Amino acid sequence: MVNLRTLSIVVICLSALAVACDSQSAEKKKVKVTSLSAQKQEQVIENVSEGGIIPRFATLDELLAYKDEFLATEPEDVLNAFKQFQINHFPSPNDETTNKLDPNTDFNINLDLTARDTLDKNDPLALNIDTKDSQEDSSGPQLNTIPQINTIPDVTVIPKLDVIPDLSAIPNLSVMPDVSIAPDVNISPEQKFQFSLALSEVHLALSELDTALAQLETLPLSDLDIVQKITVLEKKAQILSQKNDFFNAVRYLTEGNKLAVTNDLSRQSILSALQLSEIYVTLSDKDKILYWQHEARDLLAAQDDLGLLIEASIMLAKQQQDIGQHLNATRTLINVVDLVAEKKYYSVEASLRLRLSENFKTAEQYVNAEQELERAYKLAVKSRNQEQQMVAIVRLIDTYAVQNKFNNAKPLLKAAKRLERFLTTVKDKRDYQLAKAQVLAGTSQYKQALNILDNLDMSDIEDEKAKQDLAIKLLDLKSNWLVLNGKKQSGIQLFKKSLDSKLAQQETSTTIKLDFLMANYKYDVAQAKEELAEVQKQLLEYKKQNDKLSQPKEDFINSLYNNKELLAVSVILLFAFVYLILRLFRPRKSKRIFLDPVSGANNHNYFIKHVKLLMQNNTPFSLIMFDIDNMRKVNDKLGFELGDKLLALVVARLDSRLGSNKFLVRLSGDKFIVIAKDFSLKQAFSLAEVLRKELNSNKFYIDNLGINLSASFGVSYCYSNKNIDAIKDDVKNALDKAKAKGGNITQAMDFC
Structure with a gap:
């Protein structure tokens, strides 16, 4: 009869061997990870417990390129890739011994067997277990190598187990460090900065705001250079803005702007000023909006960096459009369009004209919007950019639909269908479906139009307000189309729901503004208290000094009174001093007269x-x-x-x-x-x-x-x-x- 403890150990070892074989087999598989920087780079993949795959990267550049390409569509996979990279390249000090593998074995397994029974040496199964490099102590046998079975046991003699052995003690091999990639102990501070910043962006894409913020907190500002500090401050402000903590977001951005201005970093100065202006657009503070926009415009006027001019002008024009300054937004965009047109950058000019058309459409200048869209389409044809061609057609369809020109829009739908495959972003695909639905509804095909609205993808929208605005727009369209389709009751219900959403949005907006004002008030009160305490401290010091000097002053005044000649001379000198001062200031006054x-x-x-x-x-x-x-x-x-x-x-x-x-x-x-x-x-x-x-x-x-x-x-x-x-x-x-x-x-x- 085989010892039950011995049999349990054998079963455990066989199970571990099977897992190890599966893991080694999986590691031999390879997939091609197409990235922006190296499309032919092959990366080894491994199976995880959920059945998915985690790409492994030997360098940080490969990981960052993978993130840039797949973050929008596969954020979970990107996060897993970052975790795997962190395990392989950033080992913690506590893991130096536990993660160190025996070079003479394929992997290590540590089983803590609490039973004190020893193996039966007469048992052939026990004699054929290779226990190389393992020792048996008071806590029981410990296996440090892969069990090697030299003799296949006769399973017919193994008794039926009433209790299934607990295999939970076997470590999960799929999350162990990749022994094919040695931990890089020479990771530079710059690479650590890039990794932490990118990982925070991944958490941000997954709406894990607190985790993203905590990741940035691992970067001490004192260890970073000026540009890195500004980058971290701006990223923190972005996360806090999504949490509606605009007070602290403004503080971080203001600090970053001061650093940029002090160190003559024009790019960071301009972009941080525009980011501050964007926050104040959300808070509807027009004075602060105009102030920060003016700061950005003054710096832009001296810029010859075309890329920066384009980026900043687009941001500025969008803000001007949001606050109703459509003429200023048009001027901002036309100026940079002219610069790009001179360089004959057709694709860039097409993109700018698409934005210009949006500004015209918002201002209800539909003729101008149509003209800009037609120009954008021709430029996209010149540059052979099918995606831009499709976007121009879609927006032209939408412009016609807003004006109820459905006869003009219908022929464009056929052209759009041919180019539909060139749309890559979720937003562009959604815009196409929305424009298509409006044309269908305009031609009384309400059922198809409503079906399109029900299946619109909004997964790419991170900003909560933008998501609410789109949801309200869809509710209004559905309500209107249901009523026109004869379903008045359903339409009225959606109309009420839309009203409730608008009221809730207004309430949220009001709450955000009040929270910001209250936070500012508390901060100002705290600052005032600190300043008051400092003034009181200074007054106390002055009082002490005055007490020390009061007696000598009294003695001096008494001596002047007793010496009338000295007093007369002092008065004369005083008048002479005043006269000289007036003479010094007179030329400045006369100079202003001639300017x-x-x-x-x-x-x-x-x-x-x-x-x-x-x-x-x-x-x-x-x-x-x-x-x-x-x-x-x-x-x-x-x-x-x-x-x-x-x-x-x-x-x-x-x-x-x-x-x-x-x-x-x-x-x-x-x-x-x-x-x-x-x-x-x-x-x-x-x-x-x-x-x-x-x-x-x-x-x-x-x-x-x-x-x-x-x-x-x-x-x-x-x-x-x-x-x-x-x-x-x-x-x-x-x-x-x-x-x-x-x-x-x-x-x-x-x-x-």
Whole structure:
């Protein structure tokens, strides 16, 4: 009769051997993991307990490329891949001994057998168990190697077991470290940063917000460089925004923006400012929206990075559209569209025109929207981008459906059906189905339209508000179509449900705003208390110092009173000091009198004074008068406020070309004059040409709107004692001749 304990051990070992064989067999399988960076890279896969597969990656770059490609569609698989990579490449200190494998064996199995029975040496089964490298202690036998069966036992003599042995003690081999990939002990801090940041994005995609935030907390800011700090702060703000904790999100973004501005990181400064503006769009705080948008626009005006201009302009235009500034949104997009068109980046231009059409449609400018969509389609054809062609068609169908132009929309559905396979994103597929449903409903095919709405995929929408907005839109469409289809009761029920959803959304929005205001209030109160405590502390210090100095002050005053001569001298010195101070400040005041507050140039008063001085000293000089061509049209189009800003930009640009003996003066409106001391007529003419070409050299940017300017110039030379009006008339006549010839040229007079 076989010992029951011996039989249990044999069964356990056989089971472990079977699992090990299955695991080794699975490890020999390979799948191709197509990624953005290496489409032909083969990665080994392993079976997990749920029956799925976990890709294994030898490098972090391969893992990140896999995440970028599959995070939107397979977030769970991506998370498993990150966990497997962490096990293989980031072993914890506590796992150094437990995860260390015996190089002489395929794997280790540690079984703690509490029974103290020893194996029967007369049992042939016991004699054929190889216990190499194992020792038997007081707690029972311990097996550290794969059991090797040299003799197949006769199963007919094995008695039936009343109790099935517990196999739970066998470790799950599918989650053990991959022995084919040695843990990388040389993982750099930069790679650890990239891994943690990417893993937080994976948790974010799975809506595991707290876990994503906790993952970022593992990155101490003190160990990161400036760019990494800003990145972590922005990612934390993104997660907190999804949790509706906008107060702390604003704090993190503001801190990141300060770091970026202090270290002259223009890209981070612009994007963090726009992210702050986006939060205030959600909170409906228009003053803060305009403030941060202005900060971003000022930085964008000096940018020549086309990629950054495109990214930031799209963000800015979307915010302007959300707050109803459709004209500003159009200007923002048109400006960057022009830049892209010059480079002939057809695909990028098509994408921008698609966004521009959305702005026109939101503003109910449907004709403009249709024109932009047609242009976008032609550009997509040029670049052979079938996906963009399909998107343009779908949005054109939707634009026709909004206007009830279903006869125009129906032919486009046939074209869309041919290109449907090129749609890759869930959003584009959903937009196509929604446009198709609206056309079907417009042609009284309500059943098919409702069926499409019931099967719309909204899994890609992470933002809760966006998901609620779409759900409310679908409820409104269903309610309307059910009523038109004769199912009034069902339609009314959905209409009520839609109203309830809108009320709930408004209540949520109000709660968010109130929470933000309350958090701000509490923070301000706490700050005020800290400041008050600091002031009280300082007052106490001042009081102590005053007590120490009070007696010497009294003695000093008494000595002054007793010494009247010293007191008289002190008063005289005081008056002299006040007089000197007034004299020092007088030139600043007089200087402001001669400055034009709009453009920053010298004004007409300065011109009169300076010309008189030159004439009194018989100093030869030349005058260059110019005005901006078509400035009235610019003012009519942009308004006088932006026109004034444009004049300031003109002065700033031309100042760089003028030296110490050349003075720029704004006479009136857009008319300027340059006083060129000791300049001959020929030299003045050359200077005028330099200034004219400088104006034409580059566009002037105001609120992301590029403007080309030109000017007409007149030149005269002055050396005699004529009156000032006569001098001005001479140079003005030269300017009039230049304008009469079509402008943007320089005309010279002989002499004053």
